[in-house]
Amino acid sequence: MLNLSLRFKAAATLMLAAVLFSPLCVAQEPEGDVDSPEAAVEKLSGAQWLLKMSQAVSQTNYQMSLVEQRPGSDTVPYLWRHGVFENGITMEQLSMLNGPGKEFIRVNRQVSVFEPNVAPFSLSGRIIDGPFPSDLLLNPLDLQSAYTFIAIGRGRVSGRAAQQIRIVSRDNSRYAYQLWVDEETGMPLKMNMLDQSGQLIKQIQVTQFTTSAEPHEFFSRINHEALPTITAVPLSYHQHNWQIAYMPIGMTEVKRNTHRLSVTDQVVEYAMLSDGMVEVSVYVMPISASGPQNNVYRHESKTLLNRTEGGMQISVIGEIPPQTANKIATSLVARVE
């Protein structure tokens, strides 16, 4: 199931076996020298492990099965493949395995999306936006303005020796994460999202993974001419007469526009905040007679907070604690020219 033999020296295998099956070989180990297997593993900081992970994700050939789980909703299984070719081209595939399915194929910077009932389209992107936050995989060090990375120690995940890294927001205003990275290859193996009382609200677990010297043969079957061309996404920007006075540390406004909600056709003024790990949407619209009152809702791992003020309704949505959503919503002020 796991391709352990690849790039594995005999000594390393022995060491790993000694760690994983320590009860079997206690007798062979000299007393008081318990630290020796630990010392053989590089002692890296949390940031260094994340850097190793981002290099592994973008520079190796792999195939993994993973599942995403949220309490109270169905498990979502994915297949994720990545290949690096001699001419520098990288290809990536992410496939949702349950239901009608949805498939992403990336060739270099072009991400094509295939889903039922929608004509295939392509977007430009450096990585497929999968279950793991894409900024965490691409530029983990950029997240340090918002989060600290704490190396916790080793553990065993998906049958592999893994290093646990804790990702905590600097002002404790966002959910915290536990991430397990494969000690040998640096690949991500598991990620938990925890709320402020330590309750699990989202989990990604790798169930199987293989690395290989050659890219998976799936990539050779892709017909490059058949991929849809990149759809231009207009970068519209509208200035509104309000601004957000409070943002959690490391969070910035990345988008602002005015558009219609596709379901109700209502026109909304919109801003998006991001810290690389999570995105928060802020909506401002005229209050409607039967519209939501001041309420907090939770939908899967997302918080939705509605607040009415002076004939306007403010809605904040994102994977953030309700307290933080409330702080953002109450901080809206008129824009000073």
Next chain:
Amino acid sequence: MTQEQENLSAFVDGEYQGDDSALVSALKQDTELQDKWRRYHTIRDGLRGELPADSSIDIANSIAAAIADEPAIVAPKRRLRDLPVVGSVIPLVKQSGQFLVAASVAAVAILGVQNYNTTPEIDEPLMTAPPIAGRPQGGLAPVSLEQTRPVERTDMATLLEQRRQINALIADHERQLQLKQAQMQDSTAQEQAAEQDQQPE
């Protein structure tokens, strides 16, 4: 005693090599050792940055007290060891805390069938968890009365309209996320292209 402390420390770290059950029974006898056990865990959690924001330190005792107070008419008294796993007890307490926190922000309702009260088992490894017969899976979970309690049963039409707007907002948020991916990466790509252009000169 020092040997015991050392053993306990190793046990907390998951590195105790000796007989676990002997240590656990020693732990059950000795209240002083129990206090140490709790402190070691608190210290370790603190070092790892894992302490909950509302660190009400002594959860176990408050659970025991709450269970003892439980009126026998409503439910027969259950002792702590009658409960399946201690691990499944703790989240219940934490959750009620969560409710209080949310309630202080505003009146709370929980949307749809996403029920955060019935899933303490989530810590189990996913790849080995078999479907449990008789327990509804995933999206089929029934809406329990508890969830709808905070919503006043006044006007059904208003409620539906509210739900429609909430769904519209959530759908739009998802769509914006997908679009953002393309737009952000587009702009970083442009920046990088610009940087590369400048470098040779």
